[in-house]
Every structure is written in structure tokens, then in C-alpha cells.
Amino acid sequence: MVVRALAAALAALALGAVPAHARSAAFACDWTEVLRVDNIESPDDYTGVLYAALVQSAVDPGRLRCYIAVDGAVVAEVSLSETGVAAEAVTFRAADFQDVDLCMEWSDAQGSGTTCGEPAATQIPPQEVIDLVNDVFEVLDPIVMETTCLALNVAYVGVPGVVEIRPGGDIYVLNEPVWDCP
DSSP: OHHHHHHHHHHHHHTTOOOTTOSSEEEEEEEEEEEEEOOSSSOEEEEEEEEEEEEEOSSSOOEEEEEEEETTEEEEEEEESSSEEEEEEEEEEEOTTSOEEEEEEEEETTEEEEEEEOOOOOOSSOHHHHHHHHHHHHHHHHHHHHHHHHHHHHTOOEETTTEEEOTTSOEEETTEEEEOOO
16 A cells, blocks of 8 residues: 555656646555454444655655544544655544545645545455355354254263263253254
8 A cells, every 4th residue: 555655646746647736746645444343332443554655856845744534533644744655553433424534734835735535445354255254154054053963963972060962962061051952
């Protein structure tokens, strides 16, 4: 992701395709989500990396501040005042209904400004993979349960009072049930 942010800034400057607000400097901000923890009764925790890339001329130096805001309050930021890339590992909390923005503040001799937009979250692994694994387990679970219980029903053995496989396939450890066959 650092490469992507820096490449965008370099390409914009080299090709003259920089935004109107930055003719002598190129700016880029990026966010990569590494982990999202869905909390049941509270806002979700987001962990990732916030990147900033700045390419500028020696004649016209610029400044760049990239930040993530939740409902307008800054929760993470990274800044640059010279050509380079900066990255910061960040964690923040936001509920589904809250407004989360990735913002870029820039300034150079030709002006200054701020742009904000929705951060593009990259879930690892993608939701499609998680859904597929869940679907596979949903199909396999009854088969595995039935096969395991049949095998345990045939092989009931153990040490009485310590580990027992009882008729029907139920497993007990220290006379406490740990596996219950239907």
C-alpha cells in the first residue's frame, strides 16, 4: 500500500496530471484495513495502516496531513513536510451508523485545501472466502457429527471415572460430559 500511495503521487507529478490544487507537489493518502473486530453490543474495532505520500519540488515545498475522522473527530493521523512516505499503524472504534472519513489536508505555495471521502476497507480474508468456509462447515457439520458418533458408539472404551466413551457415543471426562451425540 505504501508503494501504491507513493506511485500515485510520483505518477501524478511526473505526468503533469496532478490536481489543480498541487501543480508543483503531489499528495496521496491511503488506508489499509488489516483487521476488523465486530463487537456485538458496541462499536467495531478497526486496525490497519494509514499512509501518506508527498512528492514536491525544492522550489515549492508542500505539507501533507492524512487522517481518519469518526463523526468529525480525528482518531488517527500521519503528516509529512518533505518528500517521502509515512505510515502509521492505527486502531480506532466506530459503529456502523457513524461517519468514517479518510481525509487529506495539503498546502503549498499555490494554495491549500482538504478533501475527505469514505475509506476503502480491504478485508482479509475477503467476505466471500468467509462465507464459503461457513457454507462448507454448515454442510459438513452434520456428516462429521453423525460419523463421529457412530464410531464412538462402536468403540465405547476408556478408564471409568476418568475418560469414558459411553454407549451412544457420549464422552465424559471426570464424569463431566464433554461430547454429546444426538
